Amino acid sequence: MISVENALQLVLKATQDFGVEKIPFIKSVGRILKEEIVADRDFPPFNRVAMDGIAIDYYEFSSRLRSNRQLSFKIEGIQAAGSEQITLKNNQNCIEVMTGAVLPNNANTVIRYEDVIIENGVATINIDKINEDQNVHHKGKDGKVGDVLIAENMKISAAEVGVLATVGKSFVKVAKQPKIMIISTGDELVGVDEIPLEHQIRRSNVFTLVSLLERLNISSETAHITDDKPILKSKIKNYLQDYDVLLFSGAVSKGKFDFLPEVFDELGVEKLFHKVAQRPGKPFWFGQTENCKLFAFPGNPISTFVNCLAYFYPWYYKSVNLKVEQETAILAENVTFKPDLVYFLQVKLSCKNGNLIATPIQGNGSGDLASLVHADAFIQLPSHKSEFKSGEVYPIIRFK
Amino acid sequence: MISVENALQLVLKATQDFGVEKIPFIKSVGRILKEEIVADRDFPPFNRVAMDGIAIDYYEFSSRLRSNRQLSFKIEGIQAAGSEQITLKNNQNCIEVMTGAVLPNNANTVIRYEDVIIENGVATINIDKINEDQNVHHKGKDGKVGDVLIAENMKISAAEVGVLATVGKSFVKVAKQPKIMIISTGDELVGVDEIPLEHQIRRSNVFTLVSLLERLNISSETAHITDDKPILKSKIKNYLQDYDVLLFSGAVSKGKFDFLPEVFDELGVEKLFHKVAQRPGKPFWFGQTENCKLFAFPGNPISTFVNCLAYFYPWYYKSVNLKVEQETAILAENVTFKPDLVYFLQVKLSCKNGNLIATPIQGNGSGDLASLVHADAFIQLPSHKSEFKSGEVYPIIRFK
Numbered sequence: 001m002i003s004v005e006n007a008l009q010l011v012l013k014a015t016q017d018f019g020v021e022k023i024p025f026i027k028s029v030g031r032i033l034k035e036e037i038v039a040d041r042d043f044p045p046f047n048r049v050a051m052d053g054i055a056i057d058y059y060e061f062s063s064r065l066r067s068n069r070q071l072s073f074k075i076e077g078i079q080a081a082g083s084e085q086i087t088l089k090n091n092q093n094c095i096e097v098m099t100g101a102v103l104p105n106n107a108n109t110v111i112r113y114e115d116v117i118i119e120n121g122v123a124t125i126n127i128d129k130i131n132e133d134q135n136v137h138h139k140g141k142d143g144k145v146g147d148v149l150i151a152e153n154m155k156i157s158a159a160e161v162g163v164l165a166t167v168g169k170s171f172v173k174v175a176k177q178p179k180i181m182i183i184s185t186g187d188e189l190v191g192v193d194e195i196p197l198e199h200q201i202r203r204s205n206v207f208t209l210v211s212l213l214e215r216l217n218i219s220s221e222t223a224h225i226t227d228d229k230p231i232l233k234s235k236i237k238n239y240l241q242d243y244d245v246l247l248f249s250g251a252v253s254k255g256k257f258d259f260l261p262e263v264f265d266e267l268g269v270e271k272l273f274h275k276v277a278q279r280p281g282k283p284f285w286f287g288q289t290e291n292c293k294l295f296a297f298p299g300n301p302i303s304t305f306v307n308c309l310a311y312f313y314p315w316y317y318k319s320v321n322l323k324v325e326q327e328t329a330i331l332a333e334n335v336t337f338k339p340d341l342v343y344f345l346q347v348k349l350s351c352k353n354g355n356l357i358a359t360p361i362q363g364n365g366s367g368d369l370a371s372l373v374h375a376d377a378f379i380q381l382p383s384h385k386s387e388f389k390s391g392e393v394y395p396i397i398r399f400k
Numbered sequence: 401m402i403s404v405e406n407a408l409q410l411v412l413k414a415t416q417d418f419g420v421e422k423i424p425f426i427k428s429v430g431r432i433l434k435e436e437i438v439a440d441r442d443f444p445p446f447n448r449v450a451m452d453g454i455a456i457d458y459y460e461f462s463s464r465l466r467s468n469r470q471l472s473f474k475i476e477g478i479q480a481a482g483s484e485q486i487t488l489k490n491n492q493n494c495i496e497v498m499t500g501a502v503l504p505n506n507a508n509t510v511i512r513y514e515d516v517i518i519e520n521g522v523a524t525i526n527i528d529k530i531n532e533d534q535n536v537h538h539k540g541k542d543g544k545v546g547d548v549l550i551a552e553n554m555k556i557s558a559a560e561v562g563v564l565a566t567v568g569k570s571f572v573k574v575a576k577q578p579k580i581m582i583i584s585t586g587d588e589l590v591g592v593d594e595i596p597l598e599h600q601i602r603r604s605n606v607f608t609l610v611s612l613l614e615r616l617n618i619s620s621e622t623a624h625i626t627d628d629k630p631i632l633k634s635k636i637k638n639y640l641q642d643y644d645v646l647l648f649s650g651a652v653s654k655g656k657f658d659f660l661p662e663v664f665d666e667l668g669v670e671k672l673f674h675k676v677a678q679r680p681g682k683p684f685w686f687g688q689t690e691n692c693k694l695f696a697f698p699g700n701p702i703s704t705f706v707n708c709l710a711y712f713y714p715w716y717y718k719s720v721n722l723k724v725e726q727e728t729a730i731l732a733e734n735v736t737f738k739p740d741l742v743y744f745l746q747v748k749l750s751c752k753n754g755n756l757i758a759t760p761i762q763g764n765g766s767g768d769l770a771s772l773v774h775a776d777a778f779i780q781l782p783s784h785k786s787e788f789k790s791g792e793v794y795p796i797i798r799f800k
Contacts (some may be wrong), residue, residue: 198446300499
C-alpha cells in the first residue's frame with residue numbers, strides 16, 4: 001500500500017501528450033489551446049470612437065474657451081461605424097460620430113450627445129470641462145499587432161472565443177483528447193433499462209465516469225464484461241490496442257472473482273501500484289503498457305467517483321499541460337477519522353463573507369452514491385491525524 | 401435610467417416556464433430536473449456484503465470467544481456478487497463472500513480476508529475485536545423504496561446521473577430550454593473568416609454569447625443584420641414569432657444608426673426599461689412581447705458580456721426554477737470609482753486559506769475584450785460609494 005502523495009506522483013509521471021488537432025473556434029470551449037493567439041492588427045485597429053456624439057479639434061475648443069468665445073460647431077458630416085474615415089475639413093466645425101466608428105481625420109476629441117445641443121446643423125457644447133482625447137479608444141491601446149493575446153495551454157472559455165473571433169481564428173489548434181474506454185465488471189450488474197432481480201443492481205459507475213469525463217470535454221465509450229477470466233483477458237487485450245486510456249470499475253480487491261490484477265499481469269501490463277492509503281477507494285490499481293494507461297478503480301460508487309477526480313483529473317490536466325489551482329476550504333464541523341488513511345470526505349460548499357465553507361455530508365460509506373447528490377466537493381483530510389477541527393483549512397476537489 | 405436592483409427585479413418578473421421534455425439520462429448533465437427521483441427499491445436493495453472475506457454468525461463467534469474456544473470456521477460455500485442468496489446451513493461454519501454480494505441467510509457479520517487465515521477449507525479468524533453486523537451494508541440503510549433521492553429542480557451532474565442509472569431512469573424529465581436567436585448589428589462588423597478593411601472589425605459578441613449560453617446547456621442561433629431600419633424591422637418581426645428569446649448586441653445607444661429601440665417600439669414590443677445605472681453596459685434595453693423576451697445589450701464586448709451574466713443568467717435560473725447561491729469574494733486591492741454607478745469590475749479569483757480573493761484586472765474600458773482572458777469573474781461594486789478598500793467583501797459573478 002502506498003501513500004496518496006506517492007500514488008499521485010506515479011500517476012503524474014505516466015502522463016502522455018496526445019498531440020494537437022485543429023477544430024472550429026466555436027466548438028473549442030472547454031478545450032486546451034495549443035498555439036499562441038497573437039493580434040493580427042492593433043487592438044483597436046484604428047482610433048475608435050467610444051461614445052455617440054461629436055468629434056472636434058480639442059485645440060480649437062480650448063482656445064475658444066480661453067477667449068470666452070461661443071462653443072458652437074457647425075456639423076460638417078457624419079462618421080458612421082463601418083464607414084471609411086472622413087476628414088474634418090475646417091477645425092471650426094465638427095463631425096457627428098458613432099460608437100465603433102473611426103475617429104475622423106483632424107479630430108482628436110469626442111463630446112457625447114448628452115453634453116451637446118444640436119440645432120439647425122450646429123452643435124453647441126454645454127460643458128466646459130473636456131479632456132483632450134476623451135472618448136477615443138486609441139489604436140493599439142489594448143494591444144499591438146503581434147502581441148500575445150492568449151497564451152498557449154489556456155483553457156478556452158467564452159472570453160477566449162471572443163478574442164479568437166476578433167483575430168480571425170476560425171480554426172484553432174487544441175490538445176487532442178485521449179481515446180477512452182470505460183469498463184465495468186461485476187456479475188451483479190444489469191442494464192439501466194432492466195428490472196434487477198433481488199440480488200442484482202443496475203450499472204451506474206460507468207455512467208458517472210462518462211459524465212465526469214464530459215466535464216473535461218472528453219467523450220468516451222463504455223462496455224461491461226462478466227466476471228469470467230478468459231473473456232476479460234481477450235476483451236481487454238483488444239482494448240489495450242485500440243484505446244489510450246482504460247478506466248475500470250470493480251474487480252481489483254481481494255474477492256475470488258477480482259480477476260483484473262491477474263489479467264493485467266498476464267497481458268504484460270506494467271503495474272505501477274495497487275492499493276493506496278486512503279478511504280474510500282483504497283484498492284485502486286494503476287498501470288500502463290507502452291501505449292495505454294489503465295486506471296482500475298474499486299467498484300463502490302464513491303470509490304470510483306473520488307478516484308476519478310483525485311487521480312484521472314490531475315493526470316489529464318498534466319497530459320494537456322493545463323495548470324489548475326488547488327482550491328482549499330474551511331471545515332465547518334469537527335470531524336473524527338481514526339484510521340491512518342487520507343480521508344476524502346464529501347462536503348457541501350457555501351460562500352460566506354468571501355470564505356469558502358465546507359460542511360460534511362453524512363453518508364453511509366463508499367456504497368452510498370445518493371449522498372453525493374447533496375455534496376459538491378470532496379475535502380481531503382490528511383493521514384497521521386484523527387481529529388479535524390472546525391475552522392481548519394484543507395484542500396478540496398469540486399465536482400459540481 | 402434605473403438602478404441595477406430595479407432592472408434585475410423587472411427582468412426577474414419577466415421569467416417564463418418553457419415546459420418539460422424527456423431526454424435520455426446520459427444526455428442530461430447540466431439540465432434542470434423536472435421530476436422527483438424516488439428509490440424504486442431499498443438502497444441497498446439487500447443486505448450487501450461490503451468487504452471480501454467470510455460471513456459468520458456473530459453469536460457463535462462471541463460465544464467461542466467467551467469460552468476461549470478455537471475461532472476456526474469450516475467454509476461451506478461461496479456467495480459471489482450477482483448470485484442468488486445462499487444459506488449458512490450450520491452456524492459452526494462460514495461462507496466466503498464477495499463485495500457486492502447478498503449476505504448469506506443465517507450469517508450477520510463479515511470478517512475481511514486480511515483478518516483471516518484460510519487453510520484446507522477452514523478459515524481461522526486472527527483478531528478478536530469484531531462487531532456484530534460489521535462490513536454489512538444493510539438493506540435500506542441509504543434509503544427506503546419511495547424515498548426522494550433527488551428533489552425536483554436540481555441541476556443534474558455526474559452524481560445525479562449515477563442515481564438515475566441506479567433507479568432505472570433511462571429517460572428523465574428536464575426543463576425545456578428556450579429557443580434563442582442572437583443578433584448582432586453594426587455595419588463595421590465583418591465575418592471571422594474575412595479580412596477586415598481599416599475601419600472594420602470582425603464579429604465577436606455573438607460568439608461570446610453563444611459560448612455563455614452553452615455554459616447553461618442552451619444551444620442558440622446567430623444572425624447579423626445591417627444598420628438599415630426597414631431590414632431590421634422586417635427581420636426582427638419574424639424572429640419575434642419564431643423564438644422565445646432574442647439577444648441583441650449593439651444599436652441601443654444614442655447613435656444615429658441605433659435603430660433598435662425605435663424598431664422595437666414600432667413592432668409593439670413592450671419596453672420594460674432602457675439604461676441602467678452601471679458601468680459597463682449602461683444602455684441595456686429590455687422588453688417583451690406576449691411570447692418573446694428581448695435582451696438588447698450594448699455593443700461593446702465587455703458590456704454585452706457582463707449584461708448576459710448579470711441579467712440573462714438570473715432570468716434563466718428563475719425561469720427553470722434553479723436556486724443559485726450568490727458568491728462573494730474579498731477585494732485584494734483598493735479600487736476608486738467615482739461615477740455614481742454600479743461598477744462591474746473584472747477580477748482574477750484565487751483561493752488562499754479558504755478565502756476567495758478577487759484581484760482586479762487592469763482593462764482599457766468596455767471595448768477591451770482581451771482583458772477578460774486574464775479574469776474569471778466580475779465583482780459587483782455598489783453605487784453611492786467611490787472608495788472600495790482591500791479586504792472588503794462584494795458579490796461576484798463567475799464566468800470561468
